[in-house]
Amino acid sequence: MTIHSTQRSDDCIVFRDAAVTRGGRLIWQHGDFAIPQGSVTAIVGTNGTGKTTMMMAELGLVPLSHGSVTVLGKPAGAMNRQIGYVPQSYAADIDANLTAEQSVLLGLTGTRFGIRPVTKTQRQEAAQAMRFVGLEGKERYRLSEMSGGMRQRVAIAQALVCRPRLLMLDEPLANLDLASQHALVHVLARLNREYGMTIQMVAHDLNMLLPILTGAVYLLDGHPHYSAMNEVLDSDLLTHLYGTRVQVVTTPQGDMFVTPSPDQTGDAPVDTHTAAEVVAFHHHGAEAGAGRED
Numbered sequence: 001m002t003i004h005s006t007q008r009s010d011d012c013i014v015f016r017d018a019a020v021t022r023g024g025r026l027i028w029q030h031g032d033f034a035i036p037q038g039s040v041t042a043i044v045g046t047n048g049t050g051k052t053t054m055m056m057a058e059l060g061l062v063p064l065s066h067g068s069v070t071v072l073g074k075p076a077g078a079m080n081r082q083i084g085y086v087p088q089s090y091a092a093d094i095d096a097n098l099t100a101e102q103s104v105l106l107g108l109t110g111t112r113f114g115i116r117p118v119t120k121t122q123r124q125e126a127a128q129a130m131r132f133v134g135l136e137g138k139e140r141y142r143l144s145e146m147s148g149g150m151r152q153r154v155a156i157a158q159a160l161v162c163r164p165r166l167l168m169l170d171e172p173l174a175n176l177d178l179a180s181q182h183a184l185v186h187v188l189a190r191l192n193r194e195y196g197m198t199i200q201m202v203a204h205d206l207n208m209l210l211p212i213l214t215g216a217v218y219l220l221d222g223h224p225h226y227s228a229m230n231e232v233l234d235s236d237l238l239t240h241l242y243g244t245r246v247q248v249v250t251t252p253q254g255d256m257f258v259t260p261s262p263d264q265t266g267d268a269p270v271d272t273h274t275a276a277e278v279v280a281f282h283h284h285g286a287e288a289g290a291g292r293e294d
């Protein structure tokens with residue numbers, strides 16, 4: 001007897017033969033996978049393959065043309081109050097005159113034009129979220145006075161303030177310097193480890209995230225696939241995925257990273273970091289306890 005695949009209680013995001021069409025064009029189809037609760041996954045794929053569209057579909061903001069997407073046990077969109085979302089263009093879209101605290105409070109009040117006064121409890125929750133991302137004492141800074149890395153932390157604190165079970169981030173490492181990337185990965189590692197938060201992010205650069213990733217959704221040939229990390233870290237798969245020859249290198253410490261093949265270094269780089277930077281990061285990440293082993 002055939003038993004149709006059912007959702008397990010420890011699944012967070014479940015795609016069943018899902019497809020999306022935008023502007024009359026099929027973006028991807030046959031999405032059929034389940035991402036477990038407590039996982040840290042990257043959505044990877046070349047430009048325009050539909051990574052942001054996938055998050056939009058999970059939030060119920062883009063309709064499916066086929067199949068279903070279930071998030072936290074309910075149809076996409078129904079559980080959005082338990083999802084923290086950090087969009088790619090957060091810094092560009094938000095009013096730069098807002099203070100960091102006002103921005104974070106938006107995660108609770110929804111709109112800065114709302115007439116509801118902010119309660120003491122809400123301020124305390126905002127303070128706690130800001131402390132978690134290392135913005136203590138910066139409450140009154142205006143976004144216009146903050147660096148890109150600090151604004152990114154404000155965006156994450158805003159997403160965290162409603163205590164989500166699932167945190168979704170669209171290219172959180174883009175435009176951050178190495179130290180800011182490292183700090184952000186550390187925050188994500190703590191959220192996952194200390195609160196069991198499921199995390200999903202769109203990412204072009206896998207290397208900084210490798211210490212915390214448990215799996216990846218990769219958009220390839222018009223289909224989204226999900227695999228555990230050890231299966232994703234395959235040179236042939238990644239070469240196909242990135243459209244340029246890459247190799248997976250293992251350091252003497254056992255850390256892995258993805259790099260262009262030596263004979264392809266003239267191609268568009270897969271990663272903007274040098275191998276030395278990545279190795280140093282991984283070493284440091286392991287010392288900081290950001291790895292998955294513990």
Ligand SMILES: Nc1ncnc2c1ncn2[C@@H]1O[C@H](COP(=O)(O)OP(=O)(O)OP(=O)(O)O)[C@@H](O)[C@H]1O
Nearest residue numbers: 022023027045046047048049050051052053054202
């Ligand atoms: N509102 C829209 N209406 C119609 N088509 C759209 C819309 N938004 C995006 N698209 C198209 O959907 C496709 C996937 O876009 P999406 O932004 O999801 O890709 P992506 O993988 O996130 O890209 P990138 O890596 O460049 O951020 C693209 O071809 C894009 O042109």
